[in-house]
Amino acid sequence: MQKKLVAYSLFVIALTATNQLAALSRDTIYINRGFFTTVDTISFPYLAFNKTTTFNNLNTVLRVEIYDTLELTVVNNDSIPHGFDLKGVSGYKLGLFPGASATVKLSSNLRKAICYFDPTDYPLNRYMGLAGMICFDDFGNKKTKRFYWNLKDHDSTYNKIIPFGATVDFNTYYPNYFTINGLSFPQLQNDTTAVINGKIGDTIRIFCLNSGQSSHSIHFHGFHTKAIYHSQIFKIDWEKDTWGTPSMETMVLEFVPDKSGKYSVHDHNLVAVSGGGVHPNGMFIIMSIQ
Amino acid sequence: MYDGVSFRVFGLTHALTASPKIPAPIIYCNEGDSVVLNALSISQTDHHTIHLHGLDVNTRNDGDPATSFYLSHLQDTTYSFRARHAGSYLYHCHVGDVVHVQMGMYGMIVVRAAGGAKQIYTGGPTYSKDYNWLMSEVDRSWHDSIPVHDTKTDRINLPRYVPDYFLINGKSEWEIGVDSTIHVVASQNEPVLLRLANIGFYDNRVIFPKYLQAKVYESDGRIMPKVIATDTLLISPGERFGVLILPNDQQQDSIRMEYLNMNTGLPENVQHIPVSVTGIYTNTQDVNLDKTISVYPNPTSGVFNITYNSTDLLNVELFSSQGKVLLNSAMIMGNLTLDLSAFPVGLYYLRMTSDDAIFTKKIIKD
Numbered sequence: 001m002q003k004k005l006v007a008y009s010l011f012v013i014a015l016t017a018t019n020q021l022a023a024l025s026r027d028t029i030y031i032n033r034g035f036f037t038t039v040d041t042i043s044f045p046y047l048a049f050n051k052t053t054t055f056n057n058l059n060t061v062l063r064v065e066i067y068d069t070l071e072l073t074v075v076n077n078d079s080i081p082h083g084f085d086l087k088g089v090s091g092y093k094l095g096l097f098p099g100a101s102a103t104v105k106l107s108s109n110l111r112k113a114i115c116y117f118d119p120t121d122y123p124l125n126r127y128m129g130l131a132g133m134i135c136f137d138d139f140g141n142k143k144t145k146r147f148y149w150n151l152k153d154h155d156s157t158y159n160k161i162i163p164f165g166a167t168v169d170f171n172t173y174y175p176n177y178f179t180i181n182g183l184s185f186p187q188l189q190n191d192t193t194a195v196i197n198g199k200i201g202d203t204i205r206i207f208c209l210n211s212g213q214s215s216h217s218i219h220f221h222g223f224h225t226k227a228i229y230h231s232q233i234f235k236i237d238w239e240k241d242t243w244g245t246p247s248m249e250t251m252v253l254e255f256v257p258d259k260s261g262k263y264s265v266h267d268h269n270l271v272a273v274s275g276g277g278v279h280p281n282g283m284f285i286i287m288s289i290q
Numbered sequence: 291m292y293d294g295v296s297f298r299v300f301g302l303t304h305a306l307t308a309s310p311k312i313p314a315p316i317i318y319c320n321e322g323d324s325v326v327l328n329a330l331s332i333s334q335t336d337h338h339t340i341h342l343h344g345l346d347v348n349t350r351n352d353g354d355p356a357t358s359f360y361l362s363h364l365q366d367t368t369y370s371f372r373a374r375h376a377g378s379y380l381y382h383c384h385v386g387d388v389v390h391v392q393m394g395m396y397g398m399i400v401v402r403a404a405g406g407a408k409q410i411y412t413g414g415p416t417y418s419k420d421y422n423w424l425m426s427e428v429d430r431s432w433h434d435s436i437p438v439h440d441t442k443t444d445r446i447n448l449p450r451y452v453p454d455y456f457l458i459n460g461k462s463e464w465e466i467g468v469d470s471t472i473h474v475v476a477s478q479n480e481p482v483l484l485r486l487a488n489i490g491f492y493d494n495r496v497i498f499p500k501y502l503q504a505k506v507y508e509s510d511g512r513i514m515p516k517v518i519a520t521d522t523l524l525i526s527p528g529e530r531f532g533v534l535i536l537p538n539d540q541q542q543d544s545i546r547m548e549y550l551n552m553n554t555g556l557p558e559n560v561q562h563i564p565v566s567v568t569g570i571y572t573n574t575q576d577v578n579l580d581k582t583i584s585v586y587p588n589p590t591s592g593v594f595n596i597t598y599n600s601t602d603l604l605n606v607e608l609f610s611s612q613g614k615v616l617l618n619s620a621m622i623m624g625n626l627t628l629d630l631s632a633f634p635v636g637l638y639y640l641r642m643t644s645d646d647a648i649f650t651k652k653i654i655k656d
Contacts, residue, residue: 153553170554171554171556172554173553173554174450174553175553213553214552214553215493215526215550215552215553215555216526216552217493217526217527217528217529217552219343219528221341221352221354221357222346222347222348222349222352223346224344224346224510224511224512234516234518236515237515237516238509238512238514238515239510239512240509240510240512240529241343241344241346241510241511241528242344242510242526242527242528242529242530243526243529244493244524244525244526244527244529245526247555259348261348261349261350261352261357262349262356262357263349263352263354263357264354264356264357268526268527268528269491269492269526269527269552270387270388270391270392270491270527271388271448271451271491272552273387273388274388274446274448277447277448277449278445278446278447278448279386279388279389279445279446279448280356280444280445281445284356286356286357
């Protein structure tokens, strides 16, 4: 049974003015504990924000129409205290005892991706998996093809000892698994939310978060993409083929393919195109343009 | 290496008889050129390709074995591209790329402005000279015991990456200071373009002395939407930046190049690139800005006027012949009157800078 407790704090902030068509959407996410299974079938403890009480290593991507208000309830389904916060947005930080829930409201008139995460014992709970994206867009426009990338690195040893209260030193961190949406190549190719599949002339939009501890550098073969949003705001409107993406930054990239074919997208820290020490089982996607 | 250590490398050369070097030779072309690369593999073991990094070629010319073909021993092919945008790009082998790039199979492609003009991009600000720096690292253990690429499964078992050498154009430590492709030699007011690229597995953090007035104009072959004036620039693996420096002082100094571990964010090495600025540069001309500015009378007995026909902000600086700033002002469309009456007879320099152009003019007070 879920016990509803008063959260440490609750803020309701409308980020922007709303228009007449603005609607209220409601969503709930649960903090779940489970096990992450790697490309080479190694398992280690993991945490995630999921839409149900069943653990899934992919943090829920929350999609919200721009101008609409999201009323988001966060439930701590774990046995230890957790929290919730939005990166770069003040006033949302809250704590959640085991079984507790809290509700926040937010909206945006801008197309963007915001990182939500657990700030408790930072960066440990975030490192253990608790970080995802809230995406604001005109989702009613079905002509745009949208894809979602949650970049993450993992040191399986860290994941195994952190739940037991062991101290880890991120100054000596050396991850051995690299995932997008919790998957590495080649399994990643089966994730239709990640693998770009489009046609010449399509508007292709990618919502991207680096929820890992490492910095990543995402290189597109075949195309430059434009940052229609970037949490490092000076990068908005940059047009690049390679995006240095520091930890906890988000970006919304867009391009319109002008040629068909298959093209790779991968981390250009080429060590991150590996999993369990085996290349190319890491951050590597092959997109398809018809 | 600078310390006398040598190790095995793979390489890309322009001639069969040439020894592979890190990095491979720079390929130069001009915006608008159609470029064809003839490639021959003489590797007796692994396959190879040439990936044209950032040139947005089709799958056939992309050199990615996951989507296209590779070259076996003694196979040849052509890769072609159209140089649509001035800027810096990379070429590297994409077969078992983590190993083949580490082994040294990479180089820069420099696309100059149309016609080879000394402009950052066609119609953009002019520069007097340019330097192309390609940063990378070497983990010697990977070269001493090369990770095996199983070509049947396309798998490589990777050892831990712990670089020993931190390179700019294949050079490190004292070698940097004696390499004319790296050591910046310039005059005060001389616009110098730095094309910076990172093909390593670490981030580079570049720190410019303030007097160099570094501005970022281009990245990955595209014009920046806004010119960024900065003294710090982060370059992640695969990224390229075009930075214009315009020294406003005469100094012997250095640009700091840090190599950041991407997992910890900590700098693990620093290379210092010497910068020698002596004398005053007087030949700066920007065709576009020249059309919008007139300076009169010149020679002058004291008072002279600048007429400027543009709504872009124009910074105006007057220097003595020793490089000291005497007057500093800014203007938009209209007229600006400056007075040299208080200064002695002689030669002065007027430097006018807008966001995308630089113009320097000699002023004679008689």
